Amino acid sequence: MTAESATTQPAAARPAIRVEGLGKRFKDLVALDGVDFAVPPGTVFGLLGPNGAGKTTTIRILTTIVRPSAGRAEVLGTDVVARPAAVRRLIGLAGQYAAVDPNLTARENLRLIGRLTQLPRHRRDPRAADLLARFDLAAAADRPVRTYSGGMRRRLDVAAALVPEPPVLFLDEPTTGLDPQSRTALWELIRELVAEGTTVLLTTQYLEEADRLAQRVAVLAEGRVVADDTPHNLKARLGTTVLELGMGEDPRAARAAALLTDRLRQRPERDGALLRLPSPDGSLLLMDVLHALEAERLTPRTIAVRESSLDDVYLALTGHRTDDRAPDPGTTLEGPPS
Known part of the structure; x- marks a missing residue:
């Protein structure tokens, strides 16, 4: 045009x-x-x-x-x-x-x-x-x-x-x-x-x-x-809530992630000993997750249910979190026109 x-x-x-x-x-x-x-x-x-x-x-x-x-x-x-x-x-x-x-x-x-x-x-x-x-x-x-x-x-x-x-x-x-x-x-x-x-x-x-x-x-x-x-x-692409599970130790988090992937057909995001799972219904997901983990004696040390954030959306779309990126080159590499 x-x-x-x-x-x-x-x-x-x-x-x-x-x-x-x-x-x-x-x-x-x-x-x-x-x-x-x-x-x-x-x-x-x-x-x-x-x-x-x-x-x-x-x-x-x-x-x-x-x-x-x-x-x-x-x-x-x-x-x-x-x-x-x-x-x-x-x-x-x-x-x-x-x-x-x-x-x-x-x-x-x-x-x-x-x-x-x-x-x-x-x-x-x-x-x-x-x-x-x-x-x-x-x-x-x-x-x-x-x-x-x-x-x-x-x-x-x-x-x-x-x-x-x-x-x-x-x-x-x-x-x-x-x-x-x-x-x-x-x-x-x-x-x-x-x-x-x-x-x-x-x-x-x-x-x-x-x-x-x-x-x-x-x-x-x-x-x-x-x-x-x-x-x-x-x-809504990743669920309106995010379930966060603090497993306390990296090896326990790795075991829990593998278990949940197998049992729930949903792979958690793992950040060290912290696992994150998006869901359209956090309460129902939480019950399923706790039942699966308790059966293997992998009870989480901490549990949180929160709304989705930009980090969650961005991670789902790109595989990166928002704090992984460098400054925008547009702010530093070229100045105002002469």
Whole structure:
């Protein structure tokens, strides 16, 4: 599909973001390898995966910071390579690290962003005041940002991305490092933005975050999309709960894993002396597991039943846990365009 045909499509029929065969190579390292997904307008789309999966590289391409090595990407029908300046007028970006000046006040930061994004002079002060109130920063609006807490800085960073009222907002791991209260507050702000029509592409390592916010998510592994579905369906692939058995010693865990594989026709994941089994019904699985183990005098030392997590989903899809991966090369190997 050509850029001309994309821009003539009815807005209702066109995704807010379209990615087709996207690839990015940093010298000998392949960061993205044929990524495809589409984001409907007025929704939250989550990119899931651990560090090194390609999430930040994807964001940097979509926001015109780096150029792809292959494939194409569009924002509201506008090609990110052919028309980068036009794309920048359509988007807001809050990256992993705060882009605001710590020596300026919050109000001064938002005014500056308004000037840089060519917001009309008469709208800069009202827009800054509106965002400061909305993000619960009005009381601290005239304090230097260096005096802010981590949660306050993160809210200000998202507010800065919204100064020009972009129809598409990119949030790269926006809640990493935040306390639970700050994270919940930011989730609520994201919901409000989407209710008003903003399209949000969110990268995160937390399935809980995507589950609460995103209508659809894509799971990235080593630069490829290994799943693209709703959060509910992703968790349902391996069961809504996970049974964890602490066997105390590696040899006992090995014997228990072999026994359960034979008796239940389900191979547990083994992490040293810890066994994990996904299940759609944790209580029934627990009874079957305990009966099988007690018969061989392999009673677990500890037992836990919990909801599925991103690690569980990612492990089932890729064979790796989220903490096995290296940092995303998109954050370190190539800087902003000159």
